Amino acid sequence: MKEFVISEVKAETAVLVGLITAQQNEAKTTEYLDELEFLADTAGAITVKRFTQRVGGPSQTTYVGKGKLEEIRRYIADEDDADRPVGMVIFDDELSAKQIRNIESVLKVKILDRTSLILDIFAMRAQTAAAKTQVELAQYRYMLPRLQRLWTHLERQGGGSGSGGGKGSVGLRGPGETQLEMDRRIILNRMSLLKQRLAEIDRQKTTQRKNRGRLIRAALVGYTNVGKSTIMNLLSKSEVFAENKLFATLDTTVRKVVVENLPFLLADTVGFIRKLPTDLVDSFKSTLDEVREADMLIHVVDLSHPDFEEQINVVEKTLGDLGCADKPSMIVFNKIDAYTWVEKEPDDLTPPTKQNISLDELRRTWMARLQDNCIFISATERMNIEELRTVVYQRVKQLHVQKYPYHDFLYDIDTEEN
Helix, strand or coil: CCCCCCCCCCCCEEEEEEEECCCCCHHHHHHHHHHHHHHHHHHCCEEEEEEEEECCCCECCCECCHHHHHHHHHHHHHCCCCCCCEEEEEECCCCCHHHHHHHHHHHCCEEEEHHHHHHHHHHHHCCCHHHHHHHHHHHHHHHHHHHHHHHHHHCCCCCCCCCCCCCCCHHHCCHHHHHHHHHHHHHHHHHHHHHHHHHHHHHHHHHHHHCCCCCCEEEEEEECCCCHHHHHHHHHCCCCCCCCCCCCCCCCEEEEEEECCEEEEEEECCCECCCCCHHHHHHCCCCCHHHHCCCEEEEEEECCCCCHHHHHHHHHHHHHHCCCCCCCEEEEEECHHHCCCCCCCCCCCCCCCCCCCCHHHHHHHHHHHHCCCEEECECCCCECHHHHHHHHHHHHHHHHHHHCCCCCCCCCCCCEEC
């Protein structure tokens, strides 16, 4: 079997495909494809066309219907002589091995799904040994049930001794099945080794966390690309990598922050996303331990995103899956400088919606709902940052007194960790 190599996606042209269903209306599908295009851009691909189809649900054989698949094939064929022919087709949901095999046989180009695209980006972003190991494990988990399609050119062959073609007939096993079993064994052995390596890394990180002293731990959490790293830089006065790309932060970074006379630890964690692959969640459990062991969660939200409330729900669901739903938390609504709305006429009695509510109205709505558990800022424009520092200071001080009632928080240690 060829060695599994993690490589960066080259700048290719891509076509995106999504479905409109009873559970996912046209507006939602458009939003998901916007995010998929952002993912493709982050991976280095240029989107040239989108295809959608209104169906009851995905086809078990080709995801879209045969007519729509033929339409996509014709488009790819027509673009074949262009300066930048279509290099890949990316589907907005995870595809089975059967679906990928059938689609490839028709379209004759590289086929990716949302999961494999996210894995590609994670492979590009991983810097530390822990992150690289986690990504590799997730990639093997994704590859394992899809090995069959790698060996379609070595189909099981007839002949040999005995009669019948039963699967248990040893004499009828062809080279494809033998190679498939060998590859599966190699991958399973490699996954076992990676799990052992992650367990060792996890033990080392656990020891590091125990040696951090009596400091409150806060963790920045949120959807991907909401500004967590920029806020981290402002609060810790450090230079954590921040970029307007999805998953700019992959390796958890911990910094010691001092507000007034109070030191505490602040962790910048990997962003969440809709339809986050289960393989990634499982592989990154050790990275997310910073979230599990935090005393306080600072949930950062991109207020300018048209569907920020769903992003909040995605993050809260993921935190619930991690067993962190009951931790003390606050919401930081970021990017208020980019927030836009349609101003209503004075005599317009239309009920307020996400499209026409003003920032002041929205602020009152959420502050009434969360009381003092939310704040509105712009990290890039440094709007209300001092207010954020004050609120965080008050929260951390309160938690410190509760957790270490006889400990002077002026106690200081030199803690800085990547």
